[in-house]
Amino acid sequence: MRVSLSWLREYAAVPAEATPLEIDTALVGAGLETESVEDLRERVSGPLVVGRVVSVEELTEFKKPIRHCHVEVGEAEPRSIICGARNFAEGDLVVVALPGAVLPGGFAIASRKTYGRLSDGMICSARELGVSDEHDGIIVLPSDVEAAVGADARPVVGLDDVVFEVNVTPDRGYCFSVRGIARELAQSMNVDFRDPAALTVAAEATGEGPYPLRVEDTEACPRFALRAVTGVDPKAQSPLWMQRRLTHAGMRPISLAVDITNYLMLELGQPLHAFDRAALRGTLVVRRAHPGEKLTTLDDVQRVLDPEDIVIADDSGVTSLAGVMGGSTSEVADDTTEVLFEAANWEPVSIARTSRRHRLVSEAGKRFERGADPELCAVAATRAAELLVEYGGGVLDEHVADVDHRRPAEAVRLDAGLASRLAGLDYSVEETAGALRTVGCEVEVDGDVLVTTPPSWRPDLTDPADYAEEVIRVRGYDMLTGELPNATQGRGLTRGQRRRRSVGRSLAEAGYVETLCYPFVAPEVHDAFGLAADDVRRRVLRIANPIAATEPELRTSLLPPLLGALKRNIGRGHRDLALYEAGLVFLPKPGAEDLPVPELPVDRRPDDADLAKVAAVVPDQPRHVAVVLTGDFAPAGWWGAGRAADWTDAVAAADTVARAAGVELTVRQGEYAPWHPGRCAELLHDGRVIGHAGELHPEVCEALELPRRTCAMELDLDALPLPGIVRAPGVSIYPPFLIDVAVVTDAATPAAEVSRALSSGAGELLEAIELFDVYSGEQVGEGRKSLAYRLTLRAGDRTLTAEEAVAARDAAVVVAAERVGATLRSV
Structure with a gap:
């Protein structure tokens, strides 16, 4: 808000010798940020x-x-x-x-x-x-x-003045007025303040108002006042001093009646509207808009109204979008001689929603959506009428309308030591009470408790912390020291946090780049992935107000946004890519869509029953980890040819995650969209499928416009048990014993299952097992294959003998025979 120094001096007794810099410092000290200080004398x-x-x-x-x-x-x-x-x-x-x-x-x-x-x-x-x-x-x-x-x-x-532009924060709407800024300036400079609202005595409501009125929605409009002036000279001009102040504030003088409403809005913070009383028809009604109603506002735009909009209407229809902008049908014209001033108080949330709904920002809306002072309605209407009589030559109508449905302000009990604890300074009870009285609060001292009632112009004071902040502000932010409070001793990272960091670090070290994607997806992605109609991943949560209308759903898999990031990077000219993300997916609970959305209390801590209702509708949000890769995994160069990424790299990424999480995964062939049926691996832990890895289906790559043979892996990280205490491995000083074993199994038997069986049978002496040869041919028979493994055996307390090594090998073959039907290869 722009305000001139001469206007501020009228209500704050600022010393004549005070410089603009000193006044600027005082405003900043009061918590008001000045965007600029313009000395008009220098123009x-x-x-x-x-x-x-x-x-x-x-x-x-x-x-x-x-x-x-x-x-x-x-x-x-x-x-x-x-x-x-x-x-x-x-x-x-x-x-x-x-x-x-x-x-x-x-x-x-x-x-x-x-x-x-x-x-x-x-x-x-x-x-x-x-x-x-x-x-x-x-x-x-x-x-x-x-x-x-x-x-x-x-x-x-007006070129002998100084204009301050003050940035008003949303919680201090009362400073959208000369009255509010002058009050803060007077308090900051410790000088007298004269309230401009006290200069006018509002008349009490009469039995009959200056115009028929009915307020239907008293929740949205707790107070509504009307005053009228007749016999106005339509050619009367605004006084030069008023024009000058409006100009300094960034407003253009228009006409006497309109200038008066703008002037009082700037001075008091109470927006007003001037009707041409002769243009009104029937009774003025404050109500919600009817479906389909339209209004042409003063900016000559026809607007289709919403049933939630608060309007002022007469028998001809809507005449004003309440608290935001008036209508063109009843505006003051060049020949208006009867002016009806309206000063009302509107519920802030309704005004804010109306302004955003119609994309209509007005000076009145800015003040109402922050909370205007309801005490000023009758005062502002009376003063507007008096100014019009003084400068427009009219006659004041003695009838007064003042419909008042305000609720009394609620007192708040405040611990007198709260401000001291928050600021780290010692404020006495008297200092705390005095600071609150300075900002206009009514304060009763009850021992160490203050019973405080906020002034009518401070709707932002609702909680004890608000009052504590006012005490600190009034006593001076410059008194706060730079010492930080002692931090309580923490417990460090949780096991889950440590695991997530380990997984991310391991993937980064393996060459993957972390990507943070929005969790929003388009409905068409499920078809592009080839998901079956009954696939659980199709059951999604839709967002009520999505950022993009094309992506209104929350993801049930990390892959759609991650593949979108892959495609975007390819479009930027990158060809060899390996990306990963660890994040939440959103899985709706069965039947949750039929349950009502619970409303949690704000005046107390929710109890177990309240939290249970919330838990019933909030979706499960497990943390997944996924990777996508395409192009060359190992680049080509002078050292030799490169290697294209394939499904084995996706499986290796799953193994990297498992090792970082301190677990082992079982890998077996599977079939799961969107992966290629013949190149898809199921990732199991403790017999449960927790993810998949492999090459994407060619049709999926085509639908998503991705390179062929793009690979991906996704697993449920929360499905893995949290690692316990890791014991350091023992290091043996004795030499290893290397022994080979070749077994014959069915061609469909996974080598990993054979490896696990051999490892189990070899027992504690087995240090490592490595598959080094796979053979199929006439020597092993049709439908069979030979798998050759190298076993590394070692004891921690002795050198193994050949007999011990052979016994361990034979025990391994026995277990393999029992589990997978393997036989020792003889030729």
Whole structure:
């Protein structure tokens, strides 16, 4: 909000010697951030005076209108000045920049001959002086202006002021007014404050109002006041001081009635609306909009209203979008003589939703959605009517409407030591109570407890922490020390956190790049993945307000967003990619969609029953880990040929995850979309399938526009048990015994199952097992294969003998025969 220093001085007794920098520092000390400080005295340098037009000569020999004027500027002789504007006449008071003056933009004024005449100065417009954007003509001062001819014109046009632009945070809406900022400035500088709201005494409501009124929704409109003025001079202009203040605030003067509403909104923080009373029909009704109703607002846009919108209507339809913007059917016009001022208080959430729903940002909406002071409705309406009578020559209607359904403010019990504990400073009970009274609170001291009631203009004070923050702010943020509080001793990372970090670090060390994807997917991805109609991954949660309408669902697998990232990188020119992500998937609980969404209490901690209702509808969110890879896994170079990524790399990534998690996985062939049926591995732990790895189906690659033979792996990380205490392995000083064994099995038997059987049979002496040969042919028979393993045996307390090694090998073959039907190969 932009506010001038002269306006602030009217209500805050700022010392005359205070500099703009000191005032800026005081505002910052009060917790108000100033975006800029503009000293208007620096806009124009040199002589700028009030002049009176003595004579005007029309020069008709030129293509455009040119006037040769003689202007009295307080010197012995009038100045000769050439001017192209035509909105002034002889005898008018104008603003004159004399030679030596420099206008905004570095425009220097000098005596020069033009159009065959001497121009010894310049008659200025508002735009040329930088006081507004008006450029239709030069500034014509009112005849009763309190400045002599030849006097400095800066005070007259407002160039003797300083304008502060204050950034108002959402929780301090009362500072969207001169009243609020002046109050904070006075408190910060420890000077007197004069409340502008106390300068007007609002009349009590009469039995009959100035216009028939009915408030149907008192929750959305707790207070509604009306005052009327008749016999207004429609040609009356706003006083110069009011125009000047509106201009400094960044508003353009429009008409007297509208300027009064804008002026009081800036001064008090209470938006008003001016109706042409003669244009209204029937009774004014405050209600919710009816479905299909339309309103053309003051910005000439026709809007289709929502049933949640609060409106003001009469018998002809909706006349105003309450708290946001008025309608064009009842606006004050150039011939309006009967003005009805409305000052209401609106429920902030409703106004905020209406503003966003219609994408309509207004000065009134900014204040109402932050919470306006309900005490000001009758005051603002009365003062608006009085100003219109004073400057518009009207007659004040004695009838007053004031529909008041406000609820009393609730008191909050506050531990007097809370601010001290939060700030690390020692505030006494008296200091705490005094600080709260400074901001307008009513405070009763009950031992170490303060019973506080917030002022009407502070709807943000609802909790003890809010009051503690006010105490700290009033006593001064600069008193806070830079010492950090002692941190409580933590327990370090949980086992789950350590496992997640280990998994991520292991994949990164294996060459994978971590990717963080949005958890949103498009419904079409399920078809692209080739999921069956009854696949559980098709049962998803839809988002009520998705970021992108094309992706309204929460993922049930990490692969769709991760493959999207892969495709995006390929589109950027990358060909060899290995990406991974560890994140949550969202699996709706059966029947949860039929349960109502529970509303948790905000005035107390939810109990077990409340939490159980939430748990019933919140989806399961297990943490998965997934990788995708394409292109060369090992690059080619001078050292030799590269190697393309294949399904074995995806399985190896699963093994990397398992080793980092401290578990072992069982791998077997499987069939699961979106993987290729012949190149898909099931990942099992403790007999349960927890993931899959392999090459994606060619049709999936085509549907997603991915390179052929793209590979992927995904497993449920939460399905793995958390690792316990890891014991350091023993290191034997004795030599290993290497012995080979070849067994014959069915061709369909996985080598991994044979390896596990041999390992189990070899017992504790087995240190390592390695498959080094696979053979199928006539020597082993049709439908059979030979698997040759190298066993590394070692004892921790002795050197093994050949007899012990052979016995371990034979025991391994026996177990393999029992589990997978393997026989020792003899040829």
